[in-house]
Amino acid sequence: MTLGTWLALVVALVLAGELVRALRQRALRGNRDRWRRFFKHRTTSWGIGILTFLAIVALAAPLLAPYPPNQQLDIVQLKNHGPSWTFILGTDVLSRDVWSRLVWGGRVSLGIGALGALVAISVGTVVGALSGYYRRWVDTVLMRSVDVGLALPRIFILLMVVALWDGLPFAALVLAIGLTSWFGTSRLVRAEVLSLREREFVMAARALGMGGARVIFRHVLPNAAAPIIVSAALSVGNVLLLEASLSFLGIGVAPPDPSWGNMIADGASEIYSAPWTTIFPGLAIALVVMSLNAIADGLRDALDPREEPA
């Protein structure tokens, strides 16, 4: 690590910390009840802080990674080198710098998490809305498909898709994970839409002659936003864990490109001689997922209609 990387790291930390502090103080001083409830818990603020920090690190990867992630520095001298001031998280079995790989792998892992969750939430929302709004045969067909989707643990389907179509490109991996992760969300949205569609404002919109799509997207879904937002936060963490599991089993993100999952896979065989190659990427995953779960807890509190002043 050079002075420049340390400096960039400190800047990232301060940036994330200040951002959260500013947001939190504004929320606590302001009169928006929701935001106040959201920032009430310290855990939620920590979650946002950690997530922001890791996102900055991933985005600024070229500034923060002292070495190229796939560069084998010195296979003889620097193989499985323990953490030191030059290599703060040590080096792996191929003498690559773990910190650099962690930083670049963050882009891959967080990217898959965000994009996969985006796919999952979009599909889940649309399916749930169609199902709940149109009911009848649309509902039957869609919800029976969801039943089938939920019947098989998705790791089975994913393993099959990813292993049988060997060497899927990145986009296909994201799609595969996203398209197997929307079932729960669609049920959630459907339940919400079912109760909303009977409300007066929806009936009024229909009576004014609005089409189905307009009623759903302009009137129904905005009122169902709360559970969708919570579900989205949880979904990012779930997708990240799925990607990690697949990569750990050796069929996710293809080496040598780092993802947190395949870093653990690389480290697993060396765990007794070089535990740091396994420990740090796992901690990174745990931190992100924990932050997202904490944020989801905060969102649930903030968006809970029962807490809403009458």
Place this chain on the structure above:
Amino acid sequence: MILRRFVASVAIIFAVVTLVFVLIHIAPGEPCPSDEPVDPAVCSELKQQFGLDRPVPEQYWRYLVALAHGNLGYSFSLRRPVKDALVETIPFTLQLSGAALLIDFLLGLLLGIYQASRVNRVPDWVLGNITLFIYSLPTFWLALILLLLFAEKLGWFPVGGASHPIFCPAGVDSAFCFADRIWHLLLPAVTLGLVGAAGTARFQRAAMLDVASQDYVRTARAKGVPERRVVLRHQLRNALLSFITRFGLAFPFLLTGAVLIETIFAWPGMGRLAFNAILTRDHTLVTATALIASAVVVFGNLAADLLLELADPRLRVRADVTTEIVTV
């Protein structure tokens, strides 16, 4: 009503089998690829033997007919009937998930109840953060860390396998071998159970607090019912109802965990079997494991639904409510 849901469950499993069959057959790759030096004559004979030379719809039909007769087919990678492989591995998965479930529910319930009774105080806050952390861990990573600590550094537990290879080979039953099995089982079961317990504790705490704001709890307090009794008789009994739903949700978690944990701990169960089947493209074995897995999930859900109706008389009046229970 029960019969209708049973038929629906069977239909779902049938759909899963069909889906898996289709997926395998549209996947790239074929028996006897051209880059492998196999005698074409041998190859066509093998294809004929396994019925792979016939059109896919016919293969599907033949598979279904065989399935209806209880014949799960023959595994090429193991060179034995699929049924034998399943009969051998399923007990191991049952032992592992049973032990994990026990840890999950016992520890999770206790923690959840305790936290709810100390809500927003120091113990709740501390336990809440600990469970949040454990709940967020990738199970396979936790497995590796526990392995590193307790098997390698401390040497308290074996690094893998299900029994001692020399003293307790397959088929030997004795008190020593029973203890040996538990010793091998503990680390994988704790890994899976701990992550599950963290989730259960979070769930149970929320369920208890949900009930805490109900009128009947306030009434009980107002009547002067002792706090302990309020928590155990009024809150817990009602919170346990939603816990039954959690029971139904535990199966996918355990099966997913089984694939990863069994692979890491070299536990000879169905999860590892399924994973290896997919890697070796052994399609009869893949379909069979998918069939078993989906049957477990679907009937687990059905059992939870029925149990919930049995336990909660309110649901018997509105029988369709349980199907609306939403899972995140």
